[in-house]
Amino acid sequence: MTKPSLPKKGTSPEAVLEQLQAHRGQDVDWKGGRTFSLVYYAGERVMQLLHDAYSMFMAENGLSPMAFPSLKQMENEVVAMTADMLHGGEPAAGSMTSGGTESIFMAMKTAREWSRKHRPHVAKPKIIAPVSAHPAFVKSAHYLDMQIEFTPLGGDWRADPEAMKAAIDDDTAILVGSAVCYPYGVVDPIEEIAALADERGLLMHVDGCLGGFMLPFVGKLGYEVPVWDFRAKGVTSISADVHKYGYAAKGASTVTYRDAELRKLQFYAYPDWPGGIYVTPTLAGARPGGAVAAAWAVMHHLGEEGYLKLAEAAMDATSQIKAGIESIDGLRIMGDPHMTVFAFDSEEVDVFTLGSKMDERGWHLDRNQFPSALHMMVTPAHADLVDELVSDLKAAMQEAREAPAGAAEGMAALYGAAAAMPDRGAVSEFAIGFMDQLYTIS
Ligand SMILES: Cc1ncc(COP(=O)(O)O)c(C=O)c1O
Incomplete structure (x- = not known):
């Protein structure tokens, strides 16, 4: 097959849309419920709302909260609603990101900056995580030039706090637990891991990417859910994905910190660019307004x-x-x-x-x-x-x-x-x- 090049002449929107529809022919039938990952479908009404909200803000760019106060407000509200669900209290502060991986990346970047500030002698700050933690942690360590040590699980497939304790050394910046972890769907013993972090003056991140928009409701339905959020003393940050069990359009996650001082370590500024002073809260430059609007819309619609x-x-x-x-x-x-x-x-x-x-x-x-x-x-x-x-x-x-x-x-x-x-x-x-x-x- 010859590699396609940009067509010399354009095609009508109708014909292009027809082609797009045809491209879908080979895709998995997620609406039919025969897959068990990748798409979280809450029915046609929610789908239509996501579609409309996304389209309404499709062109807008969250890179400039000054140009688009609408996006700034929606992002702040999504983060505040999430922080409230996670029992973050008044001081909690966070950001929206493109997904779980970026939220985890930002929390690990924050841990690296925290280590540089408080332990300047440590060359490669260390993350300690159970082996069931998502690959986003090892990927972050790779990109951020940090170390990561994986610890074994207990017989119940949950993180083993004793093994994590034994892994702590002078380089350690942050301990990780999941609520829930992807491989086994269990909540790690967050209170114990967080207590360990608190005792040693370390950070502790809870990966609530999967459980963040589920466990609060599962608990309210009367199922037993161990304490896993900011109620656990020592938890300093939590990632929670709106585009998973929050049923938002793809490209919507949150990372929340116990306080705004920690969140500041996540931000990045470059003051010397000829194009002006550059400052961003997360990894992305341009930030798609559609994903923010759709997340805001679905959270308000469902309540x-x-x-x-x-x-x-x-x-x-x-x-x-x-x-x-x-x-x-x-x-x-x-x-x-x-x-x-x-x-x-x-x-x-x-x-x-x-x-x-x-x-x-x-x-x-x-x-x-x-x-x-x-x-x-x-x-x-x-x-x-x-x-x-x-x-x-x-x-x-x-x-x-x-x-x-x-x-x-x-x-x-x-x-x-x-x-x-x-x-x-x-x-x-x-x-x-x-x-x-x-x-x-x-
Ligand atoms: C527990 C957990 N954390 C993080 C992620 C990464 O999320 P994303 O694929 O949105 O980057 C996933 C993805 O399935 C996950 O299950």
Whole structure:
């Protein structure tokens, strides 16, 4: 295929939109509820609102809060509403970012600046995180020239505070816990980790990217949720994504600090540019107004009442799916997940083969490694599909049981092989090569 170049002549908006529609043909059917990640769908009414709000502010640029006080106000309100949900109190202050990764990056940058200010002798400030923490932490350490030490989990798949305590040294700037972590959907022992940070005069970040817009409502519905937010003494920052269980359009997350002094360390200013004094709160330069407006709109539209209803629907669907899984011989839920995210594994069959058998039935379950497991994030979009899902899982389990040992093929074989390779550098190289191919027109 020849590489496309800019068309000499334009095409009508109608024809372009038709082409766009055709491009979607191969995409996963997220509205049909057959995927368990990437899209958080709260129904057509919410979708339409996001669409309208996003379009209304699509051209506006949050880079200049002076030019667009509307965006400044909406951002401040999204952050304030989130901080309130997280029990941040009056002094809490934060920013909106493009997503969980940027929120985590900003919190780690803040920790680096904090370390430079208070411990100038430390060359490479250290992050201590449980192995279940999102890769955004190790990616941040890589970009920010920080160290990261991963600590093992306890038997319940939650962070082990004792292991974290043992990892603290003179270089340490910040401890991390998740609420909830992606792989197992559990809330780490945040109060204990935060107490440790407080005792040692360190920072502590809670990754609430997944749970930030779910756990407050899950708790209010009467489920048991351990204290994980600013109520825990010693928590100094929290990331919470509006574009996950907040049901906003993509490009909307928050990072909140216990006080505005800490947030200042996140900001960046370059006073010497010929183009003028440059100052930004987050990593981005231009900041899409649409994402801010859509987040503001959905939070106002749903309100606590709407979020409670959605949380209830997702929690009910989760309980039914978990019960269905546990009713199948040979499958088990890992640990005791606190909300709608969980993993399950099997001592009887190769779970990656089971995953492939589900793929053949049109379901896409995500894959965990170390140990191998299948992974689900349940949303209200799954509520009507529980019976079909469980019955397909039963049939797939039977087929996986009958598959001869070592018979894994295709993606199952690939996942299995990648998990078993001791040379992780080679796996990274392979993954980067794969990505390079994906983004190469041939
Ligand atoms: C626990 C957790 N933290 C952070 C992130 C990163 O969020 P994003 O993909 O929006 O950058 C994710 C993404 O799934 C997550 O599950």
